[in-house]
Amino acid sequence: xxxxxxxxxxxIGLGLSMTGAAFAQDKLKVGFIYVGPIGDGxxxxxxxxxxxxxxxxxxxxxxxxxxxxxxxxxxAERVLTQMALGGADIIFTTSFGxxxxxxxxAAKFPNVKFEHATGFKREHxxxxxxxxxxxxxxxxxxxxxxxxxxxxxxxxxxxxxIPEVIQGINASYIHxxxxxxDVTMSVVWAYTWFDPAKExxxxxxxxxxxxxxxxxxxxxxxxxxxxxxxxxxxxxGQASDMISYAPxxxxxxxxxxxxxxxxxxxGMLLDGTWESTDAWEGIGGGEVKIGEITDAVPAEVKAExxxxxxxxxxxxxxPFTGPLNKQDGSAWLxxxxxxxxxxxxxxxxxxxxxxxxxxx
Amino acid sequence: MVMLEKRPNPSRFWTxxxxxxxxxxxxxxxxVMFAILGxxxxxxIRTIFWDPLFGEFAWYFRxxxxxxxxxxxxxxxxxxxxxxxxxxxxxxxxQYIMGAIFGAAVGLAFYPMEAWFIFPLMVxxxxxGGWLWAMIPAVLRTRFRTNEILxxxxxxxxxxxxxxxxxxxxxxxxxxxxxxxxxxLSQYPSAANGELIAGSGMHWGVVAAFIAVIAAYVLxxxxxxxxxxxxxxxxxxxxxxxxxxxxxxxxxxxxxxGALAGLAGLFEVSGPAGQxxxxxxxxxxxxxxxxxxxxxxxPVGILLAGLLMALTYIxxxxxxxxxxxxxxxxxxxxxxxLFFLLAVDLLSNYRLRLSNRETA
Numbered sequence: 001x002x003x004x005x006x007x008x009x010x011x012i013g014l015g016l017s018m019t020g021a022a023f024a025q026d027k028l029k030v031g032f033i034y035v036g037p038i039g040d041g042x043x044x045x046x047x048x049x050x051x052x053x054x055x056x057x058x059x060x061x062x063x064x065x066x067x068x069x070x071x072x073x074x075x076a077e078r079v080l081t082q083m084a085l086g087g088a089d090i091i092f093t094t095s096f097g098x099x100x101x102x103x104x105x106a107a108k109f110p111n112v113k114f115e116h117a118t119g120f121k122r123e124h125x126x127x128x129x130x131x132x133x134x135x136x137x138x139x140x141x142x143x144x145x146x147x148x149x150x151x152x153x154x155x156x157x158x159x160x161x162i163p164e165v166i167q168g169i170n171a172s173y174i175h176x177x178x179x180x181x182d183v184t185m186s187v188v189w190a191y192t193w194f195d196p197a198k199e200x201x202x203x204x205x206x207x208x209x210x211x212x213x214x215x216x217x218x219x220x221x222x223x224x225x226x227x228x229x230x231x232x233x234x235x236x237g238q239a240s241d242m243i244s245y246a247p248x249x250x251x252x253x254x255x256x257x258x259x260x261x262x263x264x265x266x267g268m269l270l271d272g273t274w275e276s277t278d279a280w281e282g283i284g285g286g287e288v289k290i291g292e293i294t295d296a297v298p299a300e301v302k303a304e305x306x307x308x309x310x311x312x313x314x315x316x317x318x319p320f321t322g323p324l325n326k327q328d329g330s331a332w333l334x335x336x337x338x339x340x341x342x343x344x345x346x347x348x349x350x351x352x353x354x355x356x357x358x359x360x
Numbered sequence: 361m362v363m364l365e366k367r368p369n370p371s372r373f374w375t376x377x378x379x380x381x382x383x384x385x386x387x388x389x390x391x392v393m394f395a396i397l398g399x400x401x402x403x404x405i406r407t408i409f410w411d412p413l414f415g416e417f418a419w420y421f422r423x424x425x426x427x428x429x430x431x432x433x434x435x436x437x438x439x440x441x442x443x444x445x446x447x448x449x450x451x452x453x454x455q456y457i458m459g460a461i462f463g464a465a466v467g468l469a470f471y472p473m474e475a476w477f478i479f480p481l482m483v484x485x486x487x488x489g490g491w492l493w494a495m496i497p498a499v500l501r502t503r504f505r506t507n508e509i510l511x512x513x514x515x516x517x518x519x520x521x522x523x524x525x526x527x528x529x530x531x532x533x534x535x536x537x538x539x540x541x542x543x544x545l546s547q548y549p550s551a552a553n554g555e556l557i558a559g560s561g562m563h564w565g566v567v568a569a570f571i572a573v574i575a576a577y578v579l580x581x582x583x584x585x586x587x588x589x590x591x592x593x594x595x596x597x598x599x600x601x602x603x604x605x606x607x608x609x610x611x612x613x614x615x616x617x618g619a620l621a622g623l624a625g626l627f628e629v630s631g632p633a634g635q636x637x638x639x640x641x642x643x644x645x646x647x648x649x650x651x652x653x654x655x656x657x658x659p660v661g662i663l664l665a666g667l668l669m670a671l672t673y674i675x676x677x678x679x680x681x682x683x684x685x686x687x688x689x690x691x692x693x694x695x696x697x698l699f700f701l702l703a704v705d706l707l708s709n710y711r712l713r714l715s716n717r718e719t720a
Contacts, residue, residue: 162540
């Protein structure tokens with residue numbers, strides 16, 4: 001830290017201590033920064049459901065504020081500072097791109113707690129990170145997709161080529177391939193978390209290539225809306241249940257369930273037991289849920305998918321279990337070996353059999 | 361009935377008064393919208409226009425206003441020169457991105473060396489990157505009579521692809537655990553464009569914006585090139601008789617606007633944004649077109665328009681967080697401001713006349 005930033009921090013610290021008095025109140029103020037609008041029906045919608053669950057749980061003891069559609073660049077730092085100045089005691093930053101901004105603002109507000117979703121940087125004792133093992137849900141979707149596809153072509157709409165998304169692509173492919181050796185997977189990169197028009201275009205492009213199962217790692221319902229236009233194409237709810245697209249094209253879903261984590265962490269702050277941690281729970285911990293598998297899926301496929309989810313939940317099966325090779329044919333996991341969290345958290349390679357390259 | 365009558369010359373009074381009138385009309389229409397949303401309209405308007413300037417945390421927001429307005433003003437001043445001469449550079453966003461990439465690449469090439477000359481070299485590289493990107497449509501126009509509007513606009517999408525590729529490949533942080541995005545330049549002292557006076561928001565980009573305003577003012581008022589630019593826009597035939605070379609003007613205007621946009625990108629990537637990331641481009645290059653016209657292509661007007669635009673962003677965010685207004689309503693509010701500015705612009709060129717006569 002050079003002298004200039006030190007002075008800046010001192011100035012902001014001074015401002016903070018002045019506002020501390022002005023905002024002395026009993027209610028704990030909980031802030032949320034969202035990457036999309038709360039009406040996206042997916043990612044941000046689920047985080048907002050978590051916020052509402054917090055309000056229901058703690059009632060008058062807390063107050064929540066939020067800001068929608070915050071760009072993941074220079075603006076995030078300002079919005080975070082503004083929220084901290086406004087008296088927030090804990091702020092959840094709910095997108096990967098807020099990582100540096102979260103840590104920068106946390107340095108200036110040591111008394112405010114910051115929780116960053118899906119990132120890995122905890123540069124200060126008041127920063128925690130949390131994520132969910134979405135790839136566990138992807139394994140289940142991949143199984144259903146592999147059984148259901150008639151064209152043997154599965155399409156995947158990726159947002160950004162970051163490890164979290166690559167885990168999902170690999171997990172889907174491995175499990176589709178396991179039940180259907182003829183399956184191939186095409187990946188389209190949208191380079192956005194939330195842009196319904198781009199997401200729909202990506203889905204359309206995949207369907208035109210003959211894909212009849214669509215998986216998406218973007219935030220809106222647009223891929224399902226696009227899939228609904230072509231009979232025989234199925235898709236899955238992503239982040240949220242998206243049940244309004246059932247029975248066609250939605251056959252099941254991966255639901256992000258943030259409420260238990262938010263309730264736990266805010267509870268810790270109320271009790272004074274909060275500390276910086278790195279949470280990464282999956283189906284077992286309740287943070288990833290599998291939405292209802294509809295009757296469009298044959299009963300035996302449904303039973304197979306549910307059994308897989310149950311075995312992941314109780315820990316008897318890991319979605320990345322060897323033997324598995326990397327895309328270039330080199331060995332990754334030996335027979336029976338499972339992937340460690342560090343490798344998964346930095347995953348930057350496809351497994352053997354997926355065609356195409358990860359953008360570089 | 362009310363008739364419109366063209367004024368022989370634009371009214372000086374209304375040219376100055378219409379922006380104020382537009383702001384007042386926006387406050388009224390916006391207030392009605394906020395009231396329909398169930399919020400106190402006076403409180404909302406105060407939060408947007410008053411609090412960032414004079415409220416409790418104005419010491420922070422005034423600086424942020426400069427941070428947000430700096431790149432807008434810098435780009436808009438450059439664009440206004442071309443626009444006055446009838447040269448339409450719509451691709452400032454691409455030049456902004458290329459300036460950031462060139463500048464950041466120079467900085468990252470020296471990492472981790474500390475030396476005084478690194479930042480000045482980055483500034484030169486940033487301006488060069490923007491200039492180079494603007495020269496493509498400029499040369500194509502002078503050589504092959506292509507349309508610079510289309511070429512410069514389409515090059516924005518090329519620049520965005522290069523940006524993604526840089527964030528994922530050549531400029532990716534080798535210590536970033538496989539995640540996209542470069543090293544954070546604001547944490548590398550020799551390459552950082554930090555605040556010049558702590559807490560003021562003043563960084564080199566803001567200083568450059570002020571210099572650009574003054575330089576453009578002097579150029580247009582006192583320099584022969586400024587005269588040629590104005591002449592070419594108002595009377596192209598007369599300009600040709602006066603010996604103004606249209607090709608030279610295209611190269612100059614595109615070059616200046618490209619270099620300024622490139623500078624804005626460099627100052628942003630080394631300061632507020634900090635790193636080359638996939639979503640680094642935040643639309644400044646497009647918003648600057650609006651700022652240029654709001655400021656009536658006049659350097660001083662652009663300065664004020666840039667600050668006003670920044671105020672609606674920052675005040676809008678505050679209103680969104682503090683009052684729980686949806687972000688879409690803030691965008692609608694900004695849209696109203698632009699709408700009214702353009703609508704009442706009519707008054708400077710036309711006069712309203714009450715008449716009983718029937719028109720033929």
